[in-house]
Amino acid sequence: xxxxxxxxxxxxxxxALATPMVAMAQAKAPESPHTFTGxxxxxxxxxxxxxxxxxxxxxLQGGFDYSHASGFYAGLWGSNVSWLTDSAAYxxxxxxxxIDTFLGFKMPVGDFTFDVGFLRYNYPxxxxxxxxxxxxxxxxxxxxxxAVSWKFATLKYSYSLGDTFGVDDSRGSDYLxxxxxxxxxxxxxxxxxxxxxxxxNGPNSANAAYTDYRIAVATELMGLNFSLGxxxxxxxxxxxxxxxxxxxxxxxxTLGVQKTF
Numbered sequence: 348x349x350x351x352x353x354x355x356x357x358x359x360x361x362x363a364l365a366t367p368m369v370a371m372a373q374a375k376a377p378e379s380p381h382t383f384t385g386x387x388x389x390x391x392x393x394x395x396x397x398x399x400x401x402x403x404x405x406x407l408q409g410g411f412d413y414s415h416a417s418g419f420y421a422g423l424w425g426s427n428v429s430w431l432t433d434s435a436a437y438x439x440x441x442x443x444x445x446i447d448t449f450l451g452f453k454m455p456v457g458d459f460t461f462d463v464g465f466l467r468y469n470y471p472x473x474x475x476x477x478x479x480x481x482x483x484x485x486x487x488x489x490x491x492x493x494a495v496s497w498k499f500a501t502l503k504y505s506y507s508l509g510d511t512f513g514v515d516d517s518r519g520s521d522y523l524x525x526x527x528x529x530x531x532x533x534x535x536x537x538x539x540x541x542x543x544x545x546x547x548n549g550p551n552s553a554n555a556a557y558t559d560y561r562i563a564v565a566t567e568l569m570g571l572n573f574s575l576g577x578x579x580x581x582x583x584x585x586x587x588x589x590x591x592x593x594x595x596x597x598x599x600x601t602l603g604v605q606k607t608f
Contacts, residue, residue: 377504380416385409388572388605393426395582396522396545398587398595400428406606410447420464421450423558431470432596433589437485442472448495452494462494466505468512482551484510484517500527516549531564539576544591557596572605 353591386409393406400406410424432440451464468488479485488511494503502525506552511520524543531538540562547555563576582596591594 382414384412386607387585390603391601394578399577400430402429402433418453423448435590436480438483438590439475456541463490466490482515484515486513487545488512499529514551519548535565536564554582554583554586574603576601
């Protein structure tokens, strides 16, 4: 066999050996069933269920989320808060952070998505000297929830498993809300409408119950999510005034920018 034939044979063997490798490299790698995301945002204030949690002051928020192709998800989220130490009951205590942990399961069925889960609101800190007054409890709250989404609308029901956001003897308090998100033509903007009803069990049920409303516009620009929203409630002054004489459920505008990665 001459040099030329040896070269051809060597090339053929190399090509034969390389072909499976090329095919394997070109084959699409299987997608992972695991998804991890994070988010961080800056807001002019923190509004939760219509109530300002930071007394109209800025809030820095962020979290991490995990989801599995099976529908299971879990996450961690946090924000600065001041509503506890702004209240007369918790004045003198040390509570400046909210840390939420949650897990749940989502299942799509046609145009519908069903969602059930558990969420814990945790407020680490120190109670005021002398303890909490009668009628007040630790603000840590455990809720279970169920939601159904259809295209642009979501109806969600949350049920408290114990004392609820600092209200003593309030097991079984609940929150029902409806949220809809609609695109504004092809502008890239969405309009968001929301209404919710918070009720409380126990001796504070009459004064603590309220309804909240929110309308907002949101868009994505340069990889950032911008939002501007207006919220209001019918929360009673007698129950929701802080120690500065301000109702934490009065009407408010909130501007925010968030990054998801």
